[in-house]
Amino acid sequence: MHAMPRSTARLAALALFALSARLLGAQAAETRPPAVPPSAEVRTSTEPAAAAQEAATEHAASGGHDDNDIITPHITDSHAIDVPSFSAPFVREVELPRWAPVHVGGYEIDLSPTKHVVMLLLAALIVISLLVLTARTQARQHDENGHTKGWAGGIEAMVLYIRNEVILPNVGPHGNAFVPFLLTLFFFILTANMLGLIPYGSTATGNISVTATLAAITFVVVEIAGMRAQGWGYLNTIFFWPHDMPLIMRVPMFLIISPIELAGKIARPFALAIRLFANMTAGHIVVLAFIGLIFYFHSIASGAPFLMAIAIMFLELFVALLQAFVFTLLASVFIGQVREAHH
Amino acid sequence: MPRLTFRFLSALTFVALSAAPAFAIEEGKKPVNLLAPNGGLMFWTLLIFIALVLILSRYAFKPLVAAVEAREKALEASLTQARADRDAASKLMAEQQAALDAARREAQQLVADGRAAGEKLKGDLLDAGKVQQAELLERARREISGEKERAIVELRREAVDLAIRGAGKVIEQNLDSAANRQLVENFLASVKAS
Numbered sequence: 111m112h113a114m115p116r117s118t119a120r121l122a123a124l125a126l127f128a129l130s131a132r133l134l135g136a137q138a139a140e141t142r143p144p145a146v147p148p149s150a151e152v153r154t155s156t157e158p159a160a161a162a163q164e165a166a167t168e169h170a171a172s173g174g175h176d177d178n179d180i181i182t183p184h185i186t187d188s189h190a191i192d193v194p195s196f197s198a199p200f201v202r203e204v205e206l207p208r209w210a211p212v213h214v215g216g217y218e219i220d221l222s223p224t225k226h227v228v229m230l231l232l233a234a235l236i237v238i239s240l241l242v243l244t245a246r247t248q249a250r251q252h253d254e255n256g257h258t259k260g261w262a263g264g265i266e267a268m269v270l271y272i273r274n275e276v277i278l279p280n281v282g283p284h285g286n287a288f289v290p291f292l293l294t295l296f297f298f299i300l301t302a303n304m305l306g307l308i309p310y311g312s313t314a315t316g317n318i319s320v321t322a323t324l325a326a327i328t329f330v331v332v333e334i335a336g337m338r339a340q341g342w343g344y345l346n347t348i349f350f351w352p353h354d355m356p357l358i359m360r361v362p363m364f365l366i367i368s369p370i371e372l373a374g375k376i377a378r379p380f381a382l383a384i385r386l387f388a389n390m391t392a393g394h395i396v397v398l399a400f401i402g403l404i405f406y407f408h409s410i411a412s413g414a415p416f417l418m419a420i421a422i423m424f425l426e427l428f429v430a431l432l433q434a435f436v437f438t439l440l441a442s443v444f445i446g447q448v449r450e451a452h453h
Numbered sequence: 454m455p456r457l458t459f460r461f462l463s464a465l466t467f468v469a470l471s472a473a474p475a476f477a478i479e480e481g482k483k484p485v486n487l488l489a490p491n492g493g494l495m496f497w498t499l500l501i502f503i504a505l506v507l508i509l510s511r512y513a514f515k516p517l518v519a520a521v522e523a524r525e526k527a528l529e530a531s532l533t534q535a536r537a538d539r540d541a542a543s544k545l546m547a548e549q550q551a552a553l554d555a556a557r558r559e560a561q562q563l564v565a566d567g568r569a570a571g572e573k574l575k576g577d578l579l580d581a582g583k584v585q586q587a588e589l590l591e592r593a594r595r596e597i598s599g600e601k602e603r604a605i606v607e608l609r610r611e612a613v614d615l616a617i618r619g620a621g622k623v624i625e626q627n628l629d630s631a632a633n634r635q636l637v638e639n640f641l642a643s644v645k646a647s
Contacts, residue, residue, distance in 0.1 A: 186487070220491075224491075224493070227493075230498060237505065237509065241513035241517070242513050269517055269518075293514055294502070294505055298505055318487065319492075319498065322495065323494075323499050324502065391487065
């Protein structure tokens with residue numbers, strides 16, 4: 111759980127940021143009602159300030175989406191994707207198809223593809239082509255000279271490191287069955303994290319729905335692993351029934367500890383989901399805030415937030431790798447914990 | 454510098470203000486809730502992830518890990534083979550060394566034996582030569598003494614004959630030749646006896 115303090119701090123920072131922004135925003139809305147928000151400059155600062163002001167006024171008047179906010183569109187999902195363009199802003203929004211919502215038992219689920227769905231698909235395709243190509247190249251190189259080299263060798267080294275140093279020691283004996291799932295988790299999260307760092311990309315893993323689903327899948331895998339490894343003994347991981355205590359102690363202990371055990375079981379995937387989501391989102395908010403400062407300063411002082419944005423971007427690269435690693439590591443640890451008979 | 458600080462602070466405030474509508478959008482719009490789950494996205498995530506696990510485990514991780522395990526097994530096998538080969542080679546070498554040592558010892562034994570036999574033969578031959586020499590000497594000495602004896606006998610008969618002839622000549626007339634002869638013979642026998 112060594113990553114816990116970092117992500118907790120980040121979550122706290124995010125919450126604080128959101129809270130203060132909400133308060134200040136409410137205040138701002140009160141104090142300057144329909145006036146042209148001067149922050150329009152943020153989006154269009156490449157043009158002269160006056161022109162920008164006018165353009166912003168026009169844009170705001172024509173009723174597009176909120177131009178003041180550069181951060182929210184970047185960290186939230188939408189029904190449009192950004193694609194490269196050869197003309198002026200070098201970006202073009204392409205609307206994704208909207209499908210009619212599906213009704214499942216009273217719930218309405220909108221299955222139409224969103225930006226994050228596209229990013230997840232892209233990540234999946236990248237991972238598939240990369241790893242399948244690696245497997246092919248490796249097979250060919252094995253036939254030729256008995257060992258792997260170059261790019262395939264690097265990917266193979268990553269796979270082997272995760273497998274031999276992270277998965278197998280933590281999952282415990284006969285852990286080979288979990289290797290494909292955990293390796294997929296690592297490469298998929300890593301690629302999705304990285305996709306948020308490139309231009310026109312978006313961080314699907316910065317969306318709570320995605321991380322919650324991944325955590326839920328992990329939870330199911332963990333619990334099934336526990337059931338398969340322990341049989342009826344699996345119930346001991348929920349119901350606390352110490353055999354070495356007198357009955358008079360056993361009953362109150364059962365009543366006190368069992369809810370805690372259950373809460374612990376549910377808290378682990380919850381922590382997984384929140385950790386990944388918060389790390390990805392917070393980093394992007396910080397980077398975007400610094401980018402906003404660059405355009406606001408509009409002078410030589412812009413160099414400071416520019417350098418800071420670059421530094422945070424490097425940190426983000428590291429965090430992207432770290433969070434994928436941590437997710438995989440913790441999933442392995444949880445599987446290993448539930449598989450060994452404990453309590 | 455204070456101006457820069459001021460600008461920085463005001464910029465921070467400003468960004469907070471400008472970002473604010475993201476979290477507290479005007480009354481008419483729905484506020485953005487980052488923690489609100491989206492069922493459709495969850496469904497797609499589930500679908501994509503499960504498909505990814507199936508595809509990757511079938512087409513990527515299985516062959517990848519199998520190849521690595523085969524390589525490890527091959528390395529292990531070749532290491533074991535090399536160890537066995539080295540053991541066999543050293544055993545063979547020890548055997549060769551032993552055989553060489555034995556052959557050398559045998560050769561030395563043969564040389565020593567030959568030398569001893571030669572020495573013995575030489576001694577024997579020398580001894581035999583000496584004995585033969587002594588024998589020859591002895592025989593020669595015996596023959597010489599035999600010849601001498603015979604010569605003496607011969608000489609004595611000759612001398613007797615000559616003496617008889619001379620004495621016969623002297624006393625031819627007066628003496629019975631046989632009686633005289635007996636006389637002389639007796640005399641000679643006494644001489645011989647003395």
